[in-house]
Amino acid sequence: MKKTSVLLADDHTLIRAGLRRVVDAEPDLTVVGEANDGREAVAMAGNLKPDVVVMDIGMPSLNGIEASRQIRAALPDTQVVMLSMHSDEGYVLRALKAGAKAYLLKDSAEADLARAIRAAAAGKSFFSPAVGQVLLQDYMRRLERTGGEDSYELLTPREREILQLVAEGKSSKEIANLLNLSVYTVETHRARLMQKLNLRSVPEVILYAVRKGIIS
Amino acid sequence: MSENTDIGAWRDPTPPSSKLRWLFLCVSVCLLALLLVSHILAVRFLSEMRSQELAAARTLAERTRALSGLGLSIQSYDQAVQQFVALTAADRDAEARRRLDQLTLEIDADFDHYPSVRDSEEDELLNGMRGVFSQQRTLYITILAARPAERRRQAESILAEHLVPVQKQILDWSGKLQAWNGERLQHADRARVTLFANLQESLSRVLAIGFGSGLLLVLGSMAYIVRLDRQTRARYIELARSRHALQQLSARLVDAQETERRAISRELHDEVGQSLGALLVDIGRLSTALSGERPEVKEQVDSLKSVAERTFQSVRNIALLLRPSMLDDLGLAAALEWQGREVSRRSEIEVSVESESVPEDMPDEYKISIYRLVQEALNNAVRHSGARNAKVVVERLSESIMVRVTDDGRGFDPRRSRGMGILGMEERVKRLGGTLRVESQPGKGATVTVDLPIPAGGDA
Numbered sequence: 001m002k003k004t005s006v007l008l009a010d011d012h013t014l015i016r017a018g019l020r021r022v023v024d025a026e027p028d029l030t031v032v033g034e035a036n037d038g039r040e041a042v043a044m045a046g047n048l049k050p051d052v053v054v055m056d057i058g059m060p061s062l063n064g065i066e067a068s069r070q071i072r073a074a075l076p077d078t079q080v081v082m083l084s085m086h087s088d089e090g091y092v093l094r095a096l097k098a099g100a101k102a103y104l105l106k107d108s109a110e111a112d113l114a115r116a117i118r119a120a121a122a123g124k125s126f127f128s129p130a131v132g133q134v135l136l137q138d139y140m141r142r143l144e145r146t147g148g149e150d151s152y153e154l155l156t157p158r159e160r161e162i163l164q165l166v167a168e169g170k171s172s173k174e175i176a177n178l179l180n181l182s183v184y185t186v187e188t189h190r191a192r193l194m195q196k197l198n199l200r201s202v203p204e205v206i207l208y209a210v211r212k213g214i215i216s
Numbered sequence: 217m218s219e220n221t222d223i224g225a226w227r228d229p230t231p232p233s234s235k236l237r238w239l240f241l242c243v244s245v246c247l248l249a250l251l252l253v254s255h256i257l258a259v260r261f262l263s264e265m266r267s268q269e270l271a272a273a274r275t276l277a278e279r280t281r282a283l284s285g286l287g288l289s290i291q292s293y294d295q296a297v298q299q300f301v302a303l304t305a306a307d308r309d310a311e312a313r314r315r316l317d318q319l320t321l322e323i324d325a326d327f328d329h330y331p332s333v334r335d336s337e338e339d340e341l342l343n344g345m346r347g348v349f350s351q352q353r354t355l356y357i358t359i360l361a362a363r364p365a366e367r368r369r370q371a372e373s374i375l376a377e378h379l380v381p382v383q384k385q386i387l388d389w390s391g392k393l394q395a396w397n398g399e400r401l402q403h404a405d406r407a408r409v410t411l412f413a414n415l416q417e418s419l420s421r422v423l424a425i426g427f428g429s430g431l432l433l434v435l436g437s438m439a440y441i442v443r444l445d446r447q448t449r450a451r452y453i454e455l456a457r458s459r460h461a462l463q464q465l466s467a468r469l470v471d472a473q474e475t476e477r478r479a480i481s482r483e484l485h486d487e488v489g490q491s492l493g494a495l496l497v498d499i500g501r502l503s504t505a506l507s508g509e510r511p512e513v514k515e516q517v518d519s520l521k522s523v524a525e526r527t528f529q530s531v532r533n534i535a536l537l538l539r540p541s542m543l544d545d546l547g548l549a550a551a552l553e554w555q556g557r558e559v560s561r562r563s564e565i566e567v568s569v570e571s572e573s574v575p576e577d578m579p580d581e582y583k584i585s586i587y588r589l590v591q592e593a594l595n596n597a598v599r600h601s602g603a604r605n606a607k608v609v610v611e612r613l614s615e616s617i618m619v620r621v622t623d624d625g626r627g628f629d630p631r632r633s634r635g636m637g638i639l640g641m642e643e644r645v646k647r648l649g650g651t652l653r654v655e656s657q658p659g660k661g662a663t664v665t666v667d668l669p670i671p672a673g674g675d676a
Binding site: 018019021022091106107137141142146 | 485486489490491493494496497498499500501504525528529532541542544545546550551553554557558560561566604
């Protein structure tokens with residue numbers, strides 16, 4: 001079986017070394033390169049075409065978000081696992097918008113890194129459990145204070161099903177096949193549920209799903 | 217972090233008192249009083265002199281009139297006597313006598329009508345005249361006693377020997393009286409002239425004194441004003457300089473603070489944080505490797521890991537507090553949103569942030585200033601307002617960047633309470649050439665609005 005190739009991008013050698021040891025310990029994963037900053041990560045990804053780039057969000061010269069955007073634009077088959085110190089939704093949303101599939105907190109990187117790399121390589125989302133918790137807490141608090149109702153209750157069972165599949169990274173076509181529906185119907189459901197939840201993009205859908213604990 | 221200490225402890229110093237101004241005031245008042253008093257005295261003196269002059273003229277006129285009346289009466293009497301002496305017809309004798317008696321009475325009356333206010337000299341003259349007249353009358357009575365024929369015969373000699381000299385005498389007396397009157401008028405005139413000269417002299421003395429002291433006062437005041445003016449100028453310049461210096465100092469303080477914070481934050485983040493991160497990764501691997509065998513060691517490693525995790529968290533939080541890394545990683549809008557969520561998380565206020573139109577190509581100074589302004593305003597709201605909701609709007613307008621933080625708390629009177637927090641905000645805003653406005657009313661929430669000019673060129 002072909003090993004999943006991984007490019008590590010972090011400006012701290014200590015962290016990089018630690019991550020490398022974690023990845024190397026997995027039989028199905030292999031580190032193909034290490035980049036010291038965002039610019040180097042983009043250049044090396046272009047040369048090595050790895051399956052997954054593990055990227056620190058804050059790096060000098062070009063930060064992880066911008067580097068992810070460039071890599072995802074140039075190499076659609078390369079997935080990004082974002083490493084961050086912050087569980088705040090601003091970071092998570094921007095990482096998702098930049099095309100990252102997984103979002104890991106550095107303090108739990110060791111335990112979840114391998115799972116995150118595997119999920120990303122398979123085109124699925126992955127979040128550190130703490131991220132989901134923070135997002136959920138924020139969401140619940142806002143609901144409570146503003147007295148707004150939980151818009152999730154407005155969704156039909158079909159829409160909830162499609163919401164989960166969209167959040168898991170599936171395309172409309174894949175969802176149509178899975179549910180035995182026409183692509184057109186799926187698109188309609190998708191548009192309606194996004195309107196109901198006031199979500200404007202797929203990253204926002206993913207964030208919402210993480211927040212609600214629908215995916216993790 | 218700014219302290220919200222009111223600067224109420226400051227008391228305006230009492231300026232040094234000036235005795236000189238009281239001196240000037242006293243001298244001015246004295247001068248004015250002097251001028252006023254001499255004016256009143258002069259006016260009174262002049263009016264008195266005027267009334268004296270009038271009185272003297274009236275006296276002269278009265279005496280002249282009385283004297284000329286007397287003269288006329290005596291003349292008529294003389295004529296009557298002459299006629300009588302020369303008269304031939306005895307039948308008309310009685311009529312002539314009656315006429316003479318009447319004239320005598322008139323002359324007596326004229327004497328009585330002479331002004332009664334007289335001094336001794338005048339009295340003497342008048343009495344002399346009267347004496348001569350009574351002499352004349354005695355003479356006439358003698359003549360009248362004679363028979364007409366004898367009278368006619370003696371008429372020439374009587375007239376020549378007695379009447380004419382007496383008449384002449386009377387005229388002399390009258391002339392003397394008149395002359396005396398004139399002399400008296402002249403005398404009064406001379407006295408008045410002397411008095412007037414005295415008045416003139418004393419007036420000019422008063423004027424000289426007044427002018428002299430007025431001149432001194434003016435010179436003194438001028439010198440005083442010039443000195444004050446110079447002092448004011450010097451103080452103004454000094455004040456402007458120290459204000460400028462103070463502003464520069466506070467600008468440098470703010471700069472130094474930001475630089476320091478950034479350096480410490482980076483140090484914490486890059487060195488401490490990353491070492492801890494690496495430590496965590498390795499401890500995690502160790503823990504995984506130990507699972508299964510030696511569970512007691514794994515337990516210790518796990519407790520080590522949780523300590524490292526907590527340390528990692530607190531280092532991260534301290535670093536964030538010092539310098540929000542999202543400002544560098546994600547830009548101002550994201551940092552403001554994060555700030556809003558942070559405040560929502562740790563306080564009772566739900567913060568909403570609208571910052572989509574914020575230009576991200578601003579100089580770092582602008583970004584950090586806007587970030588700190590919002591931070592300070594939200595901090596104030598959390599600490600003092602008891603608000604439930606707060607709204608942060610950062611908007612790019614045509615010629616400025618507007619930052620507005622509104623809360624629905626209990627509000628305050630911005631004229632009274634102006635804490636160090638707001639002072640610090642003002643300082644930051646002033647440095648960027650902007651304006652800060654605090655609008656609030658007790659019970660009606662508060663709004664802090666900042667307008668910053670759009671920076672010339674982005675370097676961030």
